[in-house]
Amino acid sequence: MGKILLACDLDNTLIHSYKHKREGDICVEILRGAEQGFMSRRVYEQLSALPDTVELVPLTTRSVEQFERIRLPENSFDRAITTNGAILIENGVQNEKWREKHLRYAAELMPLMKKLRAELEGDPLLNVVRIVDEMYLYISCAEPEYVPDFMDKYGSITELDVMASGRKIYFLPPKINKGSALHRLAEREEFPFTAAAGDSTIDLPMLETADHAIIPAALEGLLKNQNRSVFRGDGDFAEFVTDTLSELIKK
Template identity: 35%
Template sequence: MIFACDLDQTLIYSRRSMGPVGESELVPVEKYEGEDLSFMTRAAYSRLRELSLELDFVPTTTRIYEQYERIHGLTDGIRVRYAIVSNGGRVLVDGRTDAGWDGMIREAVRLTAAPGEEAKALFDRLADPRWVLKERYCDGLFYAVVVDRDGVPDGWMEELTGELAGLGWNCSLQGRKMYLVPDPVSKGAAVRYVKELAGASFVFAAGDSLLDESMLRIADAAMAPAHGELFRMYGGENGGSIGFARRSGIGASEEILDAAAKCRREARHTG
């Protein structure tokens, strides 16, 4: 069994996103320039350590490799053989880039999506530079743009989505970060590839954003926390195959891990 899980605001949380929680309940899992940036609850961390020994836990993130490597908590007593970074653009096996996937995904982007410069030029034409704060081209595959969210007009994302579709690209807004992504680059496609690599027959997936939806839709069972883009879109219901946690914030990770453990027990019983 594979447990493919988004990281930020699904499994790990910054102080700004975690919600009310006692300091004594927190375990730091990411450090940058001497500062603890991300946390899990002690209960969630303990459950993940146990669970990682029973199945293939696959961290699945939009972070690029260098940002993923900062999460030291995923190397301390937690077994990770496979990981997915760059929103599905790179698959790691035992910490190294899988060359087979790398070649396939870059060829797919070349054949089916417009060059990155075209997508970015379209964005620049539609965006107001007054609310664009920072931008980065990630892994030569997609763009991450930091924006002043209050400045983004209502309906603007819908306009951008429609324009990008003609180029074979899509977009997502998560907090202050806007992502422009070519269609072949998705977490769902990468999870399907890892499933084949691992020889797994069952996938449980969890995530909070529209960039996670592709992997939640191809999973055998899936859960989203009671916050984030997916919760806002579906209102905690009518998500089809996606179940929703009762809790929001950092507490939702405990529910997600409990659901993954339940799937593992049921798979073991039926197997």
């Protein structure tokens, strides 16, 4: 197999929150002076020693600011894609052509997103109502049990893809997704093989686009891509991701 592009989600895929910290985990994110995100030592060491035949590209729904809080192993990546595919960062610098193209997509639906933001701001059931990097609208419910009601009310807005993840709900322009970002990058670089790892429905476009998908069992019934490795254990999904990558390298 030639060079592999691994597009990888971050939260709950490569990294986990302080709530799930285990002995030996390495802190990779600090928020307001407190340890926020962690990675298992084994995964950290594996990413530190990726061969030249693999390029890791973090592909996250996080904003640029949120992504820049993360400290992945040194020299483990040169490029990352944030904001659900909208912003490409190369050696710490945003690719303006990439960003401008997605800004045009977002502009088509920005009036709707601003209308929704105005409607939702001040709702006592929400902790956050925000337009992220000028690309999509994001809300966070104060409690998980509030999510179904908001999804029932707003999930049928046909112009936007409305997706929930935990307490968070994302209102996404359809053209801004991880799948189109992966396709664009792979086509631009002519990678012969792409793998993708992700844990949520927001990752499905990326997982469908990849030559091989790495997923937890919860996504198995939702994914059409039959070229897959499925994590069914009780251990660390991130370790399953890097172990699967090692197996793909050998082929």
